Every structure is written in C-alpha cells, then in structure tokens.
Amino acid sequence: MPEQLGSVLIANRGEIALRIIRACQELGIRSVLAYSEADRESLPVKLADQAVCIGPANSVKSYRDPQAIISAALAFQVDAIHPGYGFLAENADFAALCEQEGIGFVGPASDIIRRMGDKIEAKKIARAAGVPTVPGSLGAIAQYDEALTVASEVGYPLLIKAAAGGGGRGMRVVESGETLERDLSEIMSEAETAFGDPSVYIERYLTDIRHIEIQVMSDGQSTVHLGERDCTAQRRNQKLIEEAPSPVLDDELREGLAQAAVALCQEVKYRNAGTVEFVFDNIERQYYFIEMNTRIQVEHPVSEMVTGIDLIKLQLEIAAGNPLPLTQDDIVIRGHAIECRINAEDPQKGFLPNPGRIENFRAPGGFGVRLDTHIETGYVIPPFYDSMVGKLIVWGQDRDEAISRALRAIEEMQIDGVTTTAQFQGEILASDVFRSGDFNTAFVAKFLADQVS
Template identity: 80%
Template sequence: MAEPVTSPATSGSGSIRSVLIANRGEIALRIIRACKELGIKSVLAYSEADADSLPVKLADQAVCIGPARVNSSYRNAHAVVGAALAYRVDAIHPGYGFLSENADFAAMCEQEGVTFVGPASDVISRMGDKIEAKIIARRAGVPTVPGSVGAISEYAEALAVASDVGYPLLIKAAAGGGGRGMRVVQAAETLEKDLQEIMSEAEVAFGDPSVYIERYLTDIRHIEIQVVSDGETVLHLGERDCTAQRRNQKLVEESPSPVLDAELRQGLAGAAVALCREVGYTNAGTVEFVFDNIERTYYFIEMNTRIQVEHPVSEMVSGIDLIKLQLQIAGGVPLELRQDDVVIRGHAIECRINAEDPDRDFAPNPGTIARFRAPGGFGVRLDTHIETGYVIPPFYDSMVGKLICWGQNRDEAIARTLRALEELEVEGIVTTAPLHARIVSSERFRSGDFNTAFVAELLATTSNPTT
C-alpha cells in the first residue's frame, strides 16, 4: 500500500473551521473522519430516514433538514443552505450525487458567503453541459469522439452528422449522466424516430432537450483520470479503469489500468490536466475517457466536477487523502505537492457492494442488518456506514459499502480482494458481494482483456448465486 504523502499542506485547513456535510451514508462518514483529522467541526445535514445512522452518531453536530424523500431533504438546496447559515459553518461539502454537481446550488452557496467544497458554479455549469464540455476539450487539444460539435435539434442536422460519422451512432442527452439519456442508432431508417424520442426523454428527465451525436464505439474500456487543482497547480493521481460495468453503472474499479502502456498513460493524464487548465478548474475532479480497444486510442467523454465514488482506488495507490485536499483547497491552502511527489505504487481494486438481488434483476433489497462482519488485514479497506442492527432505508441508492484492496501487483490485489470478499458477512439482506467475487475471480477479468460488455456476458453465461 502506498505510504501516505505528507507535506505542509496536510497539516491545516486554512480558513475552514466548520463544514456542513450535505450527504449521507459512507461518503458522509468519510468526510466526517477527514474533518476530525483536520480539526474541522463537522455538522451533518440528515433526513428523517437517516436519524439513527452512523454518520449522525459520529458527526460533531447533526441537523435534520427534512423527510426521507430526497427532494425534501438532500436535494433541497434551500434547506441545506438554511442549515449552513443557522449553524454558521464556513463551508458545505456536497459529497457525490444529490447537489454535488448542481451549479445553481453552488451559486447559492457563493451568494450566501458559504464556501462550496468543489469548483466554481460557472465551471460546474460549463462542464455539466456535455456539448460545451466537448467544445472546451477540443479547444484544449483533448481528443473527443467523432461526431457533432454542437447541439442537434433537427433531423437534417442529425442526418448530415450520421453521413459523416457512420453507423452505428450514439445520441446522447447534453444534460444526461449515470448511463441515462443515451440511445444507439443502428441504421438510417430509425434515426428520425430515435432522435425525437431521445429529445423528448431528455426534456422530461433533465429539463433540457439538447442532444449530440457521436460515433458508437463497440469495443471499449472506460478509463478516467483523477485530478486535483488549487487553481494554479494541477495534479493528476493516475488513472482508474472502470470497465467492469452493468448497464453503464460501475461495479469494479481498479488502478492502474491493465491495458495502458507508458505512452498512453502519459497521454491520458496530460489531456486531463490540459482540460483542467483550459476551464480554470479548482478542487478535485475526474476526467472520463473511453478507450477504443481496437484502435488503442482514447477520447474524452465527460468531466465529473466532484469527488467520485471510486476515489479510494486512487488514494490507495497514491497515498494521498483526496477529501483532506478538497477541504484544504476550499480553505485557501495551496497545494504544496508537485507532480513528481505523486508516485503510484502497487495496484488497487474497488468493489461497490449494493443491497441488491442479482437473481431478481438487481432489485433493491433494503432491510435490517442482522449481522455484520467487516474483512480486515493488510491492504484491506472497507468504506461503509452499516453496522449490525442498522436498517437500510428504501429511499436512496442501494450501495452499502466499498471494499478496496491493495496489492504490490494486480495478481496480489485480486487475491486479496477475493479473500476479503470471503471474510465479509452481511446477514439479513441480499448483497452483490457474491457477484463481485465471480467477476474478480473470472478468467476474463484476471487476464485484463475485457470491455464494457464483459459483465453482461458473464451474467448471461453463468447462474447468479444468492448467498
């Protein structure tokens, strides 16, 4: 496991003395712990459904901001900012999901004089619009998937792009994300119908009918670069390979990627840094790429202007605490790390463990944790908020924990992951832990030679155990 990186920047929190944490679950707990180590007072904003959760117990203070439904609590920007003002905190950390990439929320924080732990609202807005982000990437010299430069609103425009790009192609909602708002078009005969349908869906789902068109790449990997910037210095912490997915939802992430050579690795990292400089990015973020297995080239697809679920993978191989850096940068502490200080050591694998039943099409499985045993040992980390007796509410994302294992090399990381999954016990609910064991132990995963269709193919050819 990479040794923690120490520098003067890791010893203070700058202007931030108190933080409202506008999130729940394991990420809320992760932020609370970082705050405690930095001497920052943590105030947790929670919903009625999370009143008995571990983050509520461990925060310095906790305030209920509304009922269980997210639009009345965790996505209620006025309630969150109101709590921040009432408790007179210096900053708000949004975690991931909920309000973390909401430009209006970030602007509201700015207007009220509360520091938003993340990039500026205008940067969130620009990078959240996938069409604008693509234009910025091209301006920075970052390769993008061949396709339309701007928004497509008429069939004639779509037909012209399709003639240039060829089929199959992909129509994507400019405001989409998380695997939503996409449609593959196989032939010209369905282009007009598919275009109108995805524009209507985008309007309903995101309040924005804007779409763009790209070449549909069929044999790809998903590789992303972790970046952090104080507005002057931009660092990257290497790549994460997130290719093991189901329906565009990440299941297993690892670092380094098993398919990159030194030249490709350097190119990806350089592209991510160039994009950050072009847009004036501050704080932690992730630049996402697709990697074409056939052509062995990469294309920018989007930037996540927040901390990612899979950030511990980068922490394990770099020894750098990203949450602390987020808080310090937000507090005005400049980065004293330089790129040469960032050394990637060994290999890390993360399994996102959800309370879902693979035998029932991954239906959520909320309920009471009758018994919980966490795995341990060298190189094993479990980020979770669950404990014996905890009741998983039905209102939120079904993730109950992230198992992250480090090894001196990929083989050792795989072996340690399988050992840790075997040690993990969660009784009272069904989880996806057995599925993760099947993924990581499969010959295809071990070989490193797979693409984003790998998990679907594995599920189609093998049975799903429920124990």
C-alpha cells in the first residue's frame, strides 16, 4: 500500500484552495485551511475540515507570511503544506523553512525552486540538458558594454528580462541601440525594486510567437509528461485562454517539446508537479525554453481534462514519498480542452478590477463542462487579491466541439453584481482568427483594439 499524508495545511485561497480541499477529502486526508480575515466567509473556509485565521487581509501579513503559516502548521500538527500557486508557492526560502521544521512541502526541494526560479541559472541547466534556448546572453548582464556585445551578436529587437521576474513582469523590448543603455539601467533598477535582485539577461526578441508549455510530474527519479498546453491567447503576458493540445504542432514538434521538458526535469532530479514553458517561433517553427514554473499551474485542469488524471492527487502522493504510480505509456491524450480564466475585470476599461458582491450566480453544466470556482450568491469579492473568480474548463471530442461547448457554457453562466471577462472571452472564442488556430501572442491586444476602434 502506498504511503499517505494524514493532514495537509493549505496555504492559499480561492478556487485553488477549494480544489486542494476536495482532493484531500477524497483521499481521506485532513484538510486545514490557513485563511486571512478577508476570506473568513469564503467557501473554502466552510468546506475545509479545519480552518485557522493567520492574519489580516494584507497578504504580506497572512498568505505571504512564512512564520504565520509555519506556526499554523505546527499548531495543527500537519504532515505537509500545500502552497497552491502564487503567494509562497515558488518561494525557496519558505520551502527551506518547511524542510528545517520537518514539515512536508507539496512541491520540489528548496534548492530546485531556487535554481529554476533564477532564469539565468535555469537557462544554463536547460542548455546542459540539450534543451533549445532563445539566442542571447549566457549569463547576467551587469554593464552596458556587455549588453552592446550581445546586441551585436543577436541583433535587434532585443528583450531585457529580470532574472527573478515572472508573471509577465520585469521585461522590456529594445528596438534599437539608441535606447539600449537607458533601457538596461531602468530595467535593472525596476528589477531591484520589484524582486530584490537587479540581475538581468538579454535575448533575441521574437516577434511572431506562441506560448506553449509542457505539464510534467516527477518523483525525483522518473518523469512523465501530460502533453502540452497552448497559452497563446493572453494580454500583457497574462494568460486568458488555454487549450490542449496545441492547434499548430505536428507529431514531431509535439514529441520534441515533451522530451525536452522531461530531459530538463531529469537534469535536476525534479520532484512533484512542474510546468516547462517554451516560446514557439511561428516563422521558423522552432521552440525555445523560457522558464520552469515549480508549482501547480492555474491552467492545470486543461491537462486533467484531456488525460483524466487528477494532478493534485498526484502531487499529494509524491509528497507522501511514493513513486509515480504511472508510466508514460499510461498517459493518453483524448479530445480537446479549453480553459477560460474568468476574472472580475472590465475589458472595456483596461481590464480594471471590479470587486464587489455577487448578487446572483448560476454555474453552467452539461457534458464536458467543469467550473472551478469559490464564488456563490452573496459572496463579496475582496479587493486585496487576484481578480480571478473562476476557471471555466470544457472538453470536446475535437477543437471545434470544445469551442462550441465553451461558448454555450459562457452563455449559460450567470454572475450578476460585478463585471467579468466572460463575455469578452466568448467573443475571442467565436472569432474567425481564434477558430482558425492561426494567431500569436499579439492576437488579444489587436482583437481588443479593433473592438475599441
């Protein structure tokens, strides 16, 4: 019989907290939810086996406070902490603190989080594993002269990226040498302020790309992949719609991406869930590694829908010390899945957050429809956190059916009291460009601009 965790502290909120609670309950694991004062009346608090308030609404004093979370874990004598995504999920110091206290961390070891979180180090690891990387600097750039040398080798436009950046932050495009010195200085200053690390690196700026990622699971020895997710429909580097499989890959490219992701995991003896992210050059039809997310992703249900595998349960099994319970041959991709991130934002006002009270809520249903959400009628969306209120995930036998099902589900879903992105996402899905599958990361911005004009 495999080992099993007896109890898990969930250091997160919203739909991901609820997702983990449900997985724990199905496995017979006691769930303890750590919540802030702002989330006292939330659905995860109501459904967890136990719940403990760890601080005020300010996430720095609650969800981002390592000592508050560790204290709660020790007080409730849990076996492990599941960080979900965001907050402390990719904080190497927090994972190290768990290790020091003898508390399991549902994720990779702290040194792996640290190494893969440093984009310069991650790029070196990728190269060592034989994984293609975007042409650019081999290490950190500290001086203008170094940047100038890279620019002469790579050519313009360039992309300056903060080594500790993430979530679409800490990046700047340099169109010509006239602004290189100023841009380098400014992005280093911004990186120091935002991430506490001024390190940057430089890459060729690819202008016609897709964003494709590979879901991996590993027990430290064996690694499997669950296929790719295409996250090209995004705005300001923030994903709006994800789908699996990608509509543009052939079998050879698909296998190459997957094996590159597996090779990267094997190189560092990765453990637990991870996502290896690539850019795909539409012109050259070549993929390049950009980063690895050492946590469960927001869009993980897309992979679950096409494989039938519960990734959160797999995480918990690996965290309990068990080997992977499946091999690559056990994983079969069936049909097509699409996820829409439903945010309480107004697309017509620059995606301005729109917190408030849910006056009426109706979830869509039917075959192949899943809604991961923590909202209910009467729930007040707090203004302190990410504006996502749910994820609509649909499955179809093929891409056309998945699109049609997503459109039907969006029409059926009702969220009154706040403005959400659901209608806008429906318009994207219904567009000829999205249906064709032939677009790049600039598509959503152009689509929105065309609507305004």
